[in-house]
């Protein structure tokens with residue numbers, strides 16, 4: 001998907017063949033074997049991955065995912081998207097992504113801590129505050145980042161908070177980082193509503209995925225006055241056309257580790273949830289959820305791609321035939337996370353910390369700029385929002401490589 005999208009953008013930009021591979025191929029791709037002792041005394045070897053897409057504009061930056069399906073190809077695609085996202089928002093980073101093929105829901109805290117520390121140790125030759133900085137993604141959390149920061153700091157001999165972002169505030173995390181992605185999604189949805197003349201208090205939203213991004217996006221949309229009528233997690237969803245109480249859902253999900261059985265709502269499958277009629281559809285779970293099989297049945301006015309890569313290229317082509325659907329493409333929609341990660345890194349490097357309102361203010365200013373530029377280009381050239389966002393990002397990386405020249 002990522003390569004296909006890149007080829008489309010390169011064609012659109014009429015990029016010379018000689019530059020294409022140089023911009024497309026990841027700079028470094030690593031696979032490491034991670035043996036750890038399980039709680040039952042046995043030793044198991046997990047596979048860990050890290051892909052650093054380009055180092056032209058600064059260190060690489062990107063999340064770390066713990067999920068059974070993690071593989072090198074997925075990580076490489078996510079790293080490439082991170083590059084365009086960082087460039088679109090003007091951050092001095094290349095993209096990266098990492099992951100470990102494991103099922104964190106069936107592992108103890110002790111096992112997860114040993115796995116995280118072992119992965120950090122294996123990565124030490126390839127990471128650093130000026131080389132590659134990790135952050136949480138699916139299946140990882142502030143705690144994962146705290147273990148990474150501690151492992152790296154023990155190796156260096158001094159506290160190095162700038163090695164990761166998305167860590168707890170008590171050890172150099174930034175206020176507002178945990179909420180940044182979801183709040184950014186809601187901010188961009190509100191900008192899209194302004195553009196389309198939709199009134200928040202008369203609109204409805206459906207959110208797939210109720211983790212960090214999905215739950216905060218649901219909360220923030222509700223704060224803008226939107227009625228959230230459906231949400232889901234990996235096990236399925238719940239729907240109530242009169243609106244869901246997001247606070248109560250949060251508490252229920254924390255207590256039961258699922259949304260299923262939430263009182264005052266009907267059960268719904270993930271597939272049916274995605275095709276429920278609503279004004280705002282927010283896929284905030286995994287990639288490839290909107291496919292050729294269900295894209296034709298999607299009934300929303302704004303598709304806010306909070307997850308990375310939720311829409312396949314085939315589905316994209318079907319959605320392009322429905323001009324009534326306004327797409328906020330993933331590299332724009334979920335950029336709030338990496339923008340505040342950048343703020344966290346800057347604060348750590350300077351040991352000078354900002355208030356939450358300073359963080360949010362600066363975040364919304366950057367998102368506003370990226371949204372306005374993307375929309376202006378999409379309208380001027382009559383191209384889809386995704387192509388506009390990607391081409392802005394790719395062009396900045398292309399320009400950086402041109403200015404630096406070819407070494408040696």
Ligand code: NAD
Pocket residue numbers: 136137138139140181208209210211212213214232233234235270284285286287306307308334335337338
């Ligand atoms: P998370 O692990 O906190 O939550 C993921 C949620 O999705 C959970 O509720 C899980 O049950 C659900 N889920 C998993 N598989 C599903 C499936 N097949 N169908 C329906 N629901 C499913 O992860 P997160 O950090 O919220 O990340 C969600 C998405 O947002 C990912 O695509 C991630 O790459 C992207 N993203 C995250 C951040 C961030 O700051 N955390 C930033 C940018 C993009």
